[in-house]
Amino acid sequence: MHGHGRALVLSLRRNVEMHKYITRRILQFIPMLFLVTVLVFALAKAAPGDPLTGERLDPNIDPEVYEIRREALGLNDPLPVQYWNWLSSVATGDFGKSLQYTGRTVMELIQARIWNTFYLSLFALGVTLAIAIPIGIYSANRKYSLFDYGATTFAFLGLATPNFFAGLLAIYVFSLTLGWFPAQGTTTAMSLTGFELFIDKLRHLVLPGFTLGLASTAAYMRYMRTEILEVKGSDFIRTARAKGLSNESVLYKHTLRNALIPIITLLGLEFGTLLSGAIITERVFNYPGLGTLFLNAIQNRDYPVIMAINLILAVTILIGNLLADIFYAIVDPRIRYD
């Protein structure tokens, strides 16, 4: 009875500490968000030209007209005022107009492509987890076996192959030589509908998806292996074995659960890697996503598009990190809140 009460008090104290930690973590998120917007704004200001650069090329318009319009757009205001105006329009999803595609808003361009990048990243993430986790577990359980050496070799090659070169090899082998999968774009024909369209889109995702997932697959495989070996050597596993639990029970109930916690946390930090990788992968496969849009914008110095993508991705990553930390605090009771 007494012991039970003590355990309850301890668990309550833990709970309070955890909530304190999560609150503090959210409070830290706000200044970071502010700094990110300041950085992106600074980059936008450092970029040559202004929203009127595209129109200025027209020789029929009096330069004085531009001055009046600059004034009207607030481009002559002090920087903090400009920052505030920019921030309030960005918060409502208004990133201004593209310099390159005249008359189209940045938001339209992004909305047309963001889902493609989302599907590609999701596919790559799925591939990574579906391959890396089972192989990592199997490697750890058969340490120094032929399989383990094979997996290690694959991991070394996967980490040493640049993304774009892996993509070209994949196109060369699986598309041009074997003809199994399409090499470019998202669909073969516009006329497809329903299930056929879904399968077609999926087939288009295979090569870029595996290419984008290659490096993380290699990394996670190694990580999973190390993690399992580490957990296996810990005291509570020895206790479980001493109690006479079966190998399966020890592996699935005790080892895996504990080894997966850091892996899932890493996934929160994976956004950045995936999104950076998508820039290159999309270029290789001519895949119409945010990456292609971004490179296109860089090539044509379409600064509003560049800054919008920077901001959207940075905020996504910031949220990903926050969720990973909160998740970690909830699932791992051993975490120290400092």
Added chain:
Amino acid sequence: MESNAHRNIDPNPELSDQQPEKSLSPFQLAMRRFLRNKLAIVGIFILIFFVLIAIFADVIATHSPTASNMYKVEAKADSENWLGTDSSGRDNFSRLVHGSRISLTIGFFAMLFTVVIGVTLGSLAGYYGGKVDGFIMRITDLMLILPFLLLVLTIIAILEKINITIFITIIAFTSWPTLTRLIRATFLSLKEKEYILGARSIGASDFRIIFKHFLPNAVGPIIVNATLMMATMIIIESALSFIGFGIPQPTPTWGNMITEGNSLRMLQNNWEAWLPPGLAILLTVLAINFIGDGLRDAFDPKSNQ
């Protein structure tokens, strides 16, 4: 009794050769462990091979790497052009050989510059703590949030003109945060050690404490990270050159050579143009990773599983 005790002490100084051997320093021990690592030795040989090619590029190359022969474009391999020619009629073999020079140079200097920035900021943050630490760490967090490639490309777009020096500077100014964090963490763990307190109490200057006491302790992690970072730098250079925002043509780098594979026609018919530079990058990066992993195991034997 007393006389017995005296007999036990040997007053004869000639027995000094029986003293234990001079013990090895931690650094020497690490090097000894490193040299026993077979993969790391393989890595060293591969790297030396590419470095020699880079040094003797002028002797090995059969053509000028930038001269184009417009009468012979996209040619297959023959006795004149050992790996054929690219879409501008330049000799692929000579470009591959000269490419090693640019790729390795950029990889090395980008790494060196990053290490200088990373170690400096990490030392300042870890040693002084307080406001200095807070300021440097906020910038570090900020830099780590924006995806590296995105930031580099944005800066390239803002600057408009790119040459090798600017390129290396951009890379270094965007990739120091991880190393800075590492150095700071190492410094923080050493800060409370008694010998640091001892050094301080006899009046050693900050500069002396950082260089004589902190940095030698961080030398293992710095070397390991610098090595692995060079591999990353080579990949980054090749990726940026591949998408057309790195070193501009006609200067040959392995990355911008692979650009030839961008057209499906070249990809299918002229493997000579894109496969060798790709394999060269892969081999170099693999070799450097082997060396880096070997160094990590050597400096931190506990990490070896």
